[in-house]
Amino acid sequence: MIQLHHVWWLAAAVLAAATFFDLRARRWGNALFWGILAAVFAGGDAILVQDAAGNHLPTQLVGVAVVVMALLAGTGGVQRAAPGPDETARREASAQRLGHRLFVPALMIPAVTTVLFLLAPFLVVGAWRLLPAENATVPALALGCCVALLVALYTTRSRPQQALAESSRLLDQLSWAIVLPMLLAALGRVFEHTGVGAAVASLIEMTIPTDSKLACTLAYGLGMIVFTMIMGNAFAAFPVMTAGIGLPLLIRQHGGDPAVIGALGMLTGYCGTLLTPMAANFNIVPAVLLELKDSYGVIRAQAVTAALLACVNILLMYLLAFR
Structure with a gap:
């Protein structure tokens, strides 16, 4: 085997x-x-x-x-x-x-x-x-x-x-950019074990009406995008946002489907990957390899696609996770 x-x-x-x-x-x-x-x-x-x-x-x-x-x-x-x-x-x-x-x-x-x-x-x-x-x-x-x-x-x-x-x-x-996904995924686990997810959950509970499925879905989707842009990888953002919002609010409180929330949540995080220079192996290295004059040219070309995909993913999550 x-x-x-x-x-x-x-x-x-x-x-x-x-x-x-x-x-x-x-x-x-x-x-x-x-x-x-x-x-x-x-x-x-x-x-x-x-x-x-x-x-x-x-x-x-x-x-x-x-x-x-x-x-x-x-x-x-x-x-x-x-x-x-x-x-x-x-x-x-x-x-x-x-x-x-x-x-x-x-x-x-x-x-x-x-x-x-x-x-x-x-x-x-x-x-x-x-x-x-x-x-x-x-x-x-x-x-x-x-x-x-x-x-x-x-x-x-x-x-x-x-x-x-x-x-x-x-x-x-x-x-060196080739090792970034591994390091950033490990960073996500570090954040998870140090209680960042719990801190995010507390912050969300203070800022949004947690009894609203739509508000929690928006917070989860947008949180995945923002954390992915900060960390440069959706794998690093996923454990933090799922522990802070996805699991306690969408799944346990509102009874959402874990498979739908996990799959579409990760897919929404990838929209953040398209928008950040922190995802150097996706957005900066290709610009270098293609010898583009604008080092952020790849990100600019992807921005509209990322925004449209994010809207569609969040909408699908809201419609499919709570059936």
């Missing part, structure tokens, strides 16, 4: 390859950054190991690693590698030769992931199963990426080492 730690080991292998390529190119800061992240992924199981006193000692090492990575990123130690003119010309020629076939591997990822997730309960032989019953999504995504890689190698007639080299190039292009 494919477990989560197998996925983490696969990610560690890709990051280790990036470390190797950066060492060979003498990009020492980049190599150290990806090497630390690779070690964290590879040693994920060790983080859960306790000593005789029940202390999670390796967790402290991970904390030190995160601080070192932050220092590397903040001091400019992680730099984006600019492609040479020959490399750019080669890519353009390859893209013209392959045409729309380039989209096939990318589309394979969501297609294979969805099929595997839906078929997970049936991919069982005796006591053996392909995907874990409790969390099939991430292993299914990893398998989808592996299938897409094989299709990409067949389509482009490239060697496997070329895939690792391109992965390293993409990591260097995205730079």
Whole structure:
């Protein structure tokens, strides 16, 4: 059975390859950054190991690693590698030769992931199963990426080492912003455990009529947008706003459907992702990669769409959650 730690080991292998390529190119800061992240992924199981006193000692090492990575990123130690003119010309020629076939591997990822997730309960032989019953999504995504890689190698007639080299190039292009979703999701858990959700609930109870379903729905939806804009990620905002408004007011007090509230609440939070520079990997890095003159051009182009989607999501939440 494919477990989560197998996925983490696969990610560690890709990051280790990036470390190797950066060492060979003498990009020492980049190599150290990806090497630390690779070690964290590879040693994920060790983080859960306790000593005789029940202390999670390796967790402290991970904390030190995160601080070192932050220092590397903040001091400019992680730099984006600019492609040479020959490399750019080669890519353009390859893209013209392959045409729309380039989209096939990318589309394979969501297609294979969805099929595997839906078929997970049936991919069982005796006591053996392909995907874990409790969390099939991430292993299914990893398998989808592996299938897409094989299709990409067949389509482009490239060697496997070329895939690792391109992965390293993409990591260097995205730079430190690639770890923001993980860090911000962890920040959401920190806020949840430190009682931010309870503080939000108290503030909401003082400012809105909590006996009104519409007022609570608006507070939850707009709160998801605002917190997402502050934190840069809906995953970080979701535990805070759900603990503060979604669970106590919409679900317990007004009897809302948890599935509808959770799904549409997260979707509403994504509207905030479209509006904030804190979501650097979505809104700032693409502007850099596309060499836009306006670094906030992506956000400006998305603003109207984000506002319309937010209105539709909040309306759907109000209409569907309390049927």
